[in-house]
Amino acid sequence: MLHKLKQVKISKWISFFIFVVLIYAVQSTFFKLKNWLTDEQSLPLTSLILTGERLHITEQVVTDVLVEQENRLNFFTVEIAEIQKKLEDKPWVYSASIRKHWPDTLKIHIVEQTILASWNQKALLNRFGEIVDVVPSEKDHYVALYGEDEKSEEVLNTYVQLNQLLKPSQYRIASLSSDKRNSSELVLKNGITLKLGKEQKLERIQLFLKAFPRIAKKYEIKTVDYIDLRYDTGLAIGWKKDTAK
Template structure:
């Protein structure tokens, strides 16, 4: 009986010591970081700062991978992060950055899925189209932009900005050109009608003097002219 009790005590004590050793940061510390993926906007220091918060758990067995992943994906420019441990002391992190397609309401960005990215657009003006609308309709605005942009490319028009107001009426500013008022309905049809008559406009008028073309009419459109500078 005494031998059996002693054996149980020895096993339990050994288990506790092994567990303590495995979970002690000093025993199996993670000392090497490998960061892969695009790093245009996500800095190495951003990742290090998150790992530093886990300093008491930077052990091969106790590292909170899910927590680190959550914190990384909370960074504005990170779309997704994957984390792997490599024996005996390496943590490997792969970052996928946000794929930005537009500036949203002059203060945020939109990714290719129509999701708002709460990052500053500072320094990105001119690099992306500017889109405007209510946040809940961000994806709808992006879809409208893509469809209309494809049609306008036929005549080499490029969109500088597209705005959907509270009634979902669309207004477009073309690059180095005039504005298009599309209204709420039949937007693609109105663009197609505009493209059909544009060659006639180009021959008859000085296009540079046009301020806007209003396409919200069933049987035609209206032209607004730029005011002469005094």
């Protein structure tokens, strides 16, 4: 009987020892696997596929962002959200989408800003009326828009509507400004200023399109300084200095 009890105790100790060894082996294997998976040298990202139409964002710009990841450029540890944020913080980047492709490739698709106008001569406006923190250069040929920053989208929408009305004609917009009262003033590329006021801007442009051909027949266009369309009926012409009629 005593012999059997000893055998049972020995068996329990052996089982416990085997259990401890197994736990240690599993834990050791887990940590080794974890270290291997998170080691940049084990599964490094060595290939970059960059897509999207780009005029301002070069591959070097993207590479510089990736380099900031330092020892995290591993297939499992790379911070996709962080890379995306840093890319989208670039003024010329509207959006960036990033995907990993096994085993060593990072695919990044860049959508650049679509610029429609310059803004207050110190920034640009994208197609949504959002301010892009890029100073316009002299070689840019964007229409010049002016106004308060919080009204940038509204000013752009006004420009788009007015430009649509003027498209069939020979007249092109050089600049459009809007003050705090939402009163607009438009300058054509021929140098003539159109004072539109706060209301009925589209109707006033239509009035200009009807009336100006008759004005052009009677007077030299280069003598016209501005046309004030803020009247309920009719308009007023302002003449350039030394050419007043």
